[in-house]
Amino acid sequence: MAAPPGTDEIIRQLYESHPDGFVAGRAAAVAAAKKAGDKEAAKRLAALRKPTVAAWLVNLLALRRPELIEDLVGLATALRQAQRTLQGDQLRELSNQRRQVVSALVRAAQQLAVEDDPSLRSAKLPMAEVEATLGAALAEPRIAEQVRSGRLVKAATYAGFGEVPRPRLRLVTADDDGEAEDGEAGADGEPEPEEAEQPRPVTALDERRRRAEEKARAERVAKRRELQRELVAARAADRKAKAALENAEEAELAAGHAVDEIEEQIAELERQRIVAQAEVSRRKLERRSAERDASAARRRVGDVEAALEDLDADEPEK
Numbered sequence: 001m002a003a004p005p006g007t008d009e010i011i012r013q014l015y016e017s018h019p020d021g022f023v024a025g026r027a028a029a030v031a032a033a034k035k036a037g038d039k040e041a042a043k044r045l046a047a048l049r050k051p052t053v054a055a056w057l058v059n060l061l062a063l064r065r066p067e068l069i070e071d072l073v074g075l076a077t078a079l080r081q082a083q084r085t086l087q088g089d090q091l092r093e094l095s096n097q098r099r100q101v102v103s104a105l106v107r108a109a110q111q112l113a114v115e116d117d118p119s120l121r122s123a124k125l126p127m128a129e130v131e132a133t134l135g136a137a138l139a140e141p142r143i144a145e146q147v148r149s150g151r152l153v154k155a156a157t158y159a160g161f162g163e164v165p166r167p168r169l170r171l172v173t174a175d176d177d178g179e180a181e182d183g184e185a186g187a188d189g190e191p192e193p194e195e196a197e198q199p200r201p202v203t204a205l206d207e208r209r210r211r212a213e214e215k216a217r218a219e220r221v222a223k224r225r226e227l228q229r230e231l232v233a234a235r236a237a238d239r240k241a242k243a244a245l246e247n248a249e250e251a252e253l254a255a256g257h258a259v260d261e262i263e264e265q266i267a268e269l270e271r272q273r274i275v276a277q278a279e280v281s282r283r284k285l286e287r288r289s290a291e292r293d294a295s296a297a298r299r300r301v302g303d304v305e306a307a308l309e310d311l312d313a314d315e316p317e318k
Helices: 007-016 019-035 039-046 053-064 066-085 088-116 118-122 127-139 141-149 204-314
Strands: none
Touching (some): 019 039, 053 127, 066 141, 088 127
16 A cells, blocks of 8 residues: 655645646645644645746656756756856847756646646746746846746746845954953053062052952943843743744645635636536527427418408308
8 A cells, every 4th residue: 555645746746737626735734733732734734825827837847857947957057157258249149048958847837737738828828927937037036036936926037136245244343443352450540560479558549459359340240140131031021022933834825725615616716607607608699599399380380360350261161
């Protein structure tokens, strides 16, 4: 008996199948994971978002023809290298390759979709969105990684913005505050001379220094206590914020699932509307045919009645 598919395989199957069945498939997978007692898998599956048709087409490429996506990623690297080195001839050649590769990938995606569902041969698929997504993957490594994952949920576009420059940072040391590290300054601003080996009497300056040191120690103790209180409050606020974030994420997932379910219902209602319209058209044709039959029957009744009247009129009186 074959082992049940793992979570990664289930996710692959969901994103490899047509989006029309995604919501039902995800619900079944979540229910199965919960029944098996795998809460982590159930949570992971419940977080999945339904892909658009364009995203599904790109996912088909990534999952069934990964070598084509690797060619795309390799070409993107070569293009970025050529742009950095400003090699005009190489850049023009790579640009031609770019158009050829993207066009080939778009055709491959359409072919995979038709192989998956032959009824899509006559359907209007969003191939322009597929082309835009593949073009964005060529220009942006982050989008390329999303395409490579096979779990794209919507089409992507590239705005053409460059990298944001990083701010210049400087390490601040104690020297920047003008504080000396290796000695105390005397009253006249000069370093104190080394003490003699013999003890000397405590001066007023020594007493001021002692008091200043005690005050500094007391301030440090008070500051430490204050920071510890702030740390306790900050940790409590952090726990509260994390709980709020988890609630918000769960609410977002629930809202996303609700949108997916409503989209499924809209699609079903649209299908029912089309069926109902066809039924109305069929009934209308039947009514018109019945009207024609009724008119013909009335004319026939009139003709027969007239013939009877003529026959009665011609009959001799007894």
